[in-house]
Amino acid sequence: MRSSVGISQVQHNSPGRDFRSNRSLNAEWVEVTNNGRRAVNLDGWTLTDRDGNRYRFDDVRLAGRSSVRVHTGQGRDTRRDVYQDRRRQIWDSRDTATLRDARGRVVDTESWGRGRR
Numbered sequence: 001m002r003s004s005v006g007i008s009q010v011q012h013n014s015p016g017r018d019f020r021s022n023r024s025l026n027a028e029w030v031e032v033t034n035n036g037r038r039a040v041n042l043d044g045w046t047l048t049d050r051d052g053n054r055y056r057f058d059d060v061r062l063a064g065r066s067s068v069r070v071h072t073g074q075g076r077d078t079r080r081d082v083y084q085d086r087r088r089q090i091w092d093s094r095d096t097a098t099l100r101d102a103r104g105r106v107v108d109t110e111s112w113g114r115g116r117r
Contacts, residue, residue, distance in 0.1 A: 004036030006108035007099055008067060012091035020088060025073025028089055030097050030110075033067040042068075044102030053090045057082070 007030060014027035030047060034040050042057040047070055055070055060082060062068055068082055072090055075083035084090075091097070094113030101107050 003101070003107045004038075005032060005034050005040050005042070005062065005099070007031070007097055007110040008033035010091065010097055010110055010112060012095060012112060013093050014072075014089065022073040022075075025086065025089060026071040026075060026083070028072045028091050029069045030091070031067050031069045032062070032099060034062040034064055037064040039063050045107075046100045046104075048098045048100070049090050049092075050096045051090070053086075055084045 009031040011027065011029050014024045016024065016027075032042070032047070040062050042060040042062055045057045045060075047055045047057075060068060060077075063079075066079075068080055071081060071083045072086050073083060074085045075081065077083060092113070096109055096111040098106060099108045
């Protein structure tokens with residue numbers, strides 16, 4: 001059975017000059033969407049980049065037909081936005097985001113830039 005949850009959008013390399021400010025870091029994000037009607041508990045799911053940087057979802061319940069943005073910087077988690085609390089960008093101009101469920105199975109991948117894999 002195919003998952004109803006997947007990567008729907010990516011904003012890599014935050015727009016504007018990169019000063020590593022928290023505002024700049026939070027302008028870089030990956031959006032995960034539940035296209036199904038039923039809520040999905042993302043607890044234990046992970047989002048990784050090509051270099052192995054990993055974000056683990058903790059107690060995130062994604063309602064049916066809704067999305068959550070995973071921002072790189074620091075902030076207060078809400079239903080629509082969660083934060084990795086990093087101090088540097090991780091999503092490069094040429095990268096791959098991989099979403100895995102709590103069992104470690106690949107649910108979705110999204111690649112961008114030259115030399116996509």
